[in-house]
Every structure is written in C-alpha cells, then in structure tokens.
Amino acid sequence: MRILLVEDDFSLAETLAEALTDQLYTVDIAGDGVLAWDYIKAVDYDLLVLDVMLPRLDGINLCQQLRSQNYQMPILMITARDTISDKIVGLDAGADDYVIKPVDLGELFARIRALLRRGNISLPTIxxxxxxxxxxxxxxxxxxxxxxxxxxxxxxxxxxxxxxxxxxxxxxxxxxxxxxxxxxxxxxxxxxxxxxxxxxxxxxxxxxxxxxxxxxxxxxxx
Structure with missing residues (x-):
C-alpha cells in the first residue's frame, strides 16, 4: 500500500515516514500542498496523510481540490487544531478522518488500517x-x-x-x-x-x- 505524507515539519515527517515504513507501507513525503498535488497527479496513492497547515497550498484547500477533481483515495488529516469547528471544516472539505498532534502512532496506524479497509471493502481479509x-x-x-x-x-x-x-x-x-x-x-x-x-x-x-x-x-x- 502506498501512502503520501504531506507535512512541512521535516523532523515530524521523517519520524512518521519511518514508522509507516516499518508497518510495510511505501511512503512518499511532500513538504507543501503544491508538491503534493504534483505527486498525486503522477502516482496512484492508496491513502493521503495530510497536515492542515501547509505552505503554498494548505491542507483544507488541497483536500477540496482533490475531491472536486474526483480523487477518491481516503484522506486522513493531521493537525494541532483540536476544536470541533476545525474538525468540521476538515471533514466538510472531504477528509475521511482526523488525528490531533502530537500524533499517537498506535492510533495513527489503527485509523489508517480502518480507512484502507473501508476503501477496499470488496477485498478479502486474507x-x-x-x-x-x-x-x-x-x-x-x-x-x-x-x-x-x-x-x-x-x-x-x-x-x-x-x-x-x-x-x-x-x-x-x-x-x-x-x-x-x-x-x-x-x-x-x-x-x-x-x-x-x-x-x-x-x-x-x-x-x-x-x-x-x-x-x-x-x-x-x-
């Protein structure tokens, strides 16, 4: 399974990418929304892990842009914002789930597995x-x-x-x-x-x- 991680905090991105790679996912990293958009046009991703606060093109607008172009991959947003209104904005933009920073890796892995199962409902468990x-x-x-x-x-x-x-x-x-x-x-x-x-x-x-x-x-x- 191939994941695009969009995060402008290089240290956090490297930590999350290493942890996801240990879970046998293939991970690409984009440091801003414009680069992420270029990657998505070039590669078929199974899931997008998307920070909200990004340079050049923020996560909310990137999410809206993807859904308007009929990209259907699951999108998991990560953000330091933890208010209900912020979550509603992200979900209304087309995100499928939300994780709050600091990211708990166990929770992140569980939410990714759940989104991938939801996106591949016709596939057998084994x-x-x-x-x-x-x-x-x-x-x-x-x-x-x-x-x-x-x-x-x-x-x-x-x-x-x-x-x-x-x-x-x-x-x-x-x-x-x-x-x-x-x-x-x-x-x-x-x-x-x-x-x-x-x-x-x-x-x-x-x-x-x-x-x-x-x-x-x-x-x-x-």
Whole structure:
C-alpha cells in the first residue's frame, strides 16, 4: 500500500515516514500542498496523510481540490487544531478522518488500517492463492500452513501479486507501487527479490511456477 505524507515539519515527517515504513507501507513525503498535488497527479496513492497547515497550498484547500477533481483515495488529516469547528471544516472539505498532534502512532496506524479497509471493502481479509495465504493485518504469510519468513520488500511484492492474481505486473509497475519516489531501484532489483521469493516458496513445497515469468512483460501468479 502506498501512502503520501504531506507535512512541512521535516523532523515530524521523517519520524512518521519511518514508522509507516516499518508497518510495510511505501511512503512518499511532500513538504507543501503544491508538491503534493504534483505527486498525486503522477502516482496512484492508496491513502493521503495530510497536515492542515501547509505552505503554498494548505491542507483544507488541497483536500477540496482533490475531491472536486474526483480523487477518491481516503484522506486522513493531521493537525494541532483540536476544536470541533476545525474538525468540521476538515471533514466538510472531504477528509475521511482526523488525528490531533502530537500524533499517537498506535492510533495513527489503527485509523489508517480502518480507512484502507473501508476503501477496499470488496477485498478479502486474507489474501490467498492455492495453498499460499497472506494476512495484511498481521503481516503473516504461510504456504500450506507453514510460516514463510520474508524481507519487507519480498512481503510487499508478494502482497502486490496476490492482490492482482493473474494480471501481469511489469518490474516497472512493481517499483512504482513498492519503492518511494526518492529511492527507486534498478529493475534488476525486482528480479533478485522474485528469485529469493521463489526459493523460499519452493523450500516449503510450492511449485516453481507459483510466480510465473511472462517473458518481455513481467510476473503473475500461476
């Protein structure tokens, strides 16, 4: 899942981004509303964490602009303002939820999970493909009821494949979904992670073609 964090306090943004990355989200940071708007036009985000007080274009106006352009991703506002009237303004602008600074990370994670579930109501709680199962809530992965130990990037690649099933995903598409805009790897990196995933799955008895290579196009589940 890819999140855009819009926060002009660099120290806070880095802290929140690190915490969200530890939760296996891909996080991009924008320091003002105009830059955030540019990012949103270029990348499909699953959720927006948006500060209210921002330079150039504030969070309320950015939220209104996004909704007027029919962007439907969940928006979670964060702000130091904690009055009822301020919350009403944010919600009326199109925000889905509100968190007050100083941000409690446990509350932030819970509200993000709730918004992502609401936005993907048709998706199953457990992602499964034959004997392979992945639980997005606990980050647990099993094959034939045996635990599969994965690196964060391996987990994200496997989750992306499970969410797309037989749809072919190119290496470039995987990079767009899983790596931040500031740190995109070479496409060969995806090949290395896929090879490692296959080896770990094979060790638990999975067939070699569980992750198929579609030559010249990318990868899909088989």
């Amino acid at each position: 992602l499964a493909w034959h004997k392979l199962e992945l639980n997005p809530s606990t980050y647990e992965v099993t094959y034939n009821h045996q635990p599969l130990k994965l690196t964060p990037k391996e987990y994200c690649i496997l989750e992306l494949l499970l969410r797309n099933g037989r749809r072919v995903l190119s290496r470039h598409a995987m990079i767009d979904h899983i790596w931040s805009l500031e740190d995109p790897p070479e496409e060969h990196t995806v090949k290395v992670h896929i090879r490692s995933l296959r080896q770990k799955l094979k060790a638990l008895g999975a067939p070699e073609n569980l992750i198929e290579t579609v030559h010249g196009m990318g990868y899909r589940l088989g």
